[in-house]
Amino acid sequence: MKFIIFFLGISTFCFSQKISFIYETKYKLNSEKQDDVYSENMILDLKNNTSIFRDSLDKKSDSIRLNKGNGRYKMGVENQFYVKKNLAQKRIEKIITYLGTDYLLPVEEILNWNITSEQKLIGKYKSQKAETNYGGRNWIAWFTTELPFADGPYIFSGLPGLIISIQDLNNDYSFNLIEVKKSGNIFDARTKTVKIDWKKYETLAKSYFNDPYDVNSKIRMGKTVTFTGPNGIAMDISIKNKEMQINILQENNPIELNHKINYK
Structure with a gap:
């Protein structure tokens, strides 16, 4: 005791x-x-x-x-x-x-x-x-x-x-x-949130996979989307999207393995 x-x-x-x-x-x-x-x-x-x-x-x-x-x-x-x-x-x-x-x-x-x-x-x-x-x-x-x-x-x-x-x-x-x-201030800044479940999480992840640079929303807002490569030459944004998608597929080993997303 x-x-x-x-x-x-x-x-x-x-x-x-x-x-x-x-x-x-x-x-x-x-x-x-x-x-x-x-x-x-x-x-x-x-x-x-x-x-x-x-x-x-x-x-x-x-x-x-x-x-x-x-x-x-x-x-x-x-x-x-x-x-x-x-x-x-x-x-x-x-x-x-x-x-x-x-x-x-x-x-x-x-x-x-x-x-x-x-x-x-x-x-x-x-x-x-x-x-x-x-x-x-x-x-x-x-x-x-x-x-x-x-x-x-x-x-x-x-x-x-x-x-x-x-x-x-x-x-x-x-x-x-x-x-x-x-420690001092723990900086609890993320208090206004939108509650989701794993199904909605997967929806968000697939939305990012399909449009990594959020091109569609930028176009809807009337913005011009361009990307400049390391050599200073403008690239087609679809090329960058493909590169990012390949990277997402290669790095698909989440800590929650039971919620691993099948992007294909």
């Missing part, structure tokens, strides 16, 4: 602060190219019982948006890692930004964790192994009660401690904690 009271005391103290957890994130968008690995640092900002997970450019963009700026422009809807969580209400939401609109995609898939007895030291933290399934993938996680937060990178949460490392068994996606620091 004393341990439980002590644990809850730490949790109350820690949740009253703003904390940032920095994760090195690695992923393969083309599963056939084993050496083609993207790597970037992503941030889990935690305040009270809510958190936002995103890359550093998205956090900077949110800061700009809160100061009435335009923020970051994104092409397409796939491969976006922006996630909001309400830990108290066990609510998880992906935020997809496309053509200036923020779409809210609820994550309703339940994480059923199998906590094993296996333990090891990761950095300075005593960690314990847990397993789960999500998005058509099997995942191995390591969490630590030394950081008493039931949270983790991306959509992952619900363990009795912070997830400091998690990787799918295909070695396509991994998140590893590299830094913990006190």
Whole structure:
């Protein structure tokens, strides 16, 4: 009983602060190219019982948006890692930004964790192994009660401690904690959203695939659409569209493999 009271005391103290957890994130968008690995640092900002997970450019963009700026422009809807969580209400939401609109995609898939007895030291933290399934993938996680937060990178949460490392068994996606620091404003800028489901998500993705540079809407607005190549010569926009479509097809290895889109 004393341990439980002590644990809850730490949790109350820690949740009253703003904390940032920095994760090195690695992923393969083309599963056939084993050496083609993207790597970037992503941030889990935690305040009270809510958190936002995103890359550093998205956090900077949110800061700009809160100061009435335009923020970051994104092409397409796939491969976006922006996630909001309400830990108290066990609510998880992906935020997809496309053509200036923020779409809210609820994550309703339940994480059923199998906590094993296996333990090891990761950095300075005593960690314990847990397993789960999500998005058509099997995942191995390591969490630590030394950081008493039931949270983790991306959509992952619900363990009795912070997830400091998690990787799918295909070695396509991994998140590893590299830094913990006190945080200031978490910049929650994406509050006006349009709610969608996975079917609508697929519709948006296919719309982008069919018209990556949003040419049709620009033409309807009376704008002239041109593209200048590296040699300074104007190119037919259809050529650029085809190049982008080929790239989308080659990099079709989403983290939610059970929602992989068949573009053909």
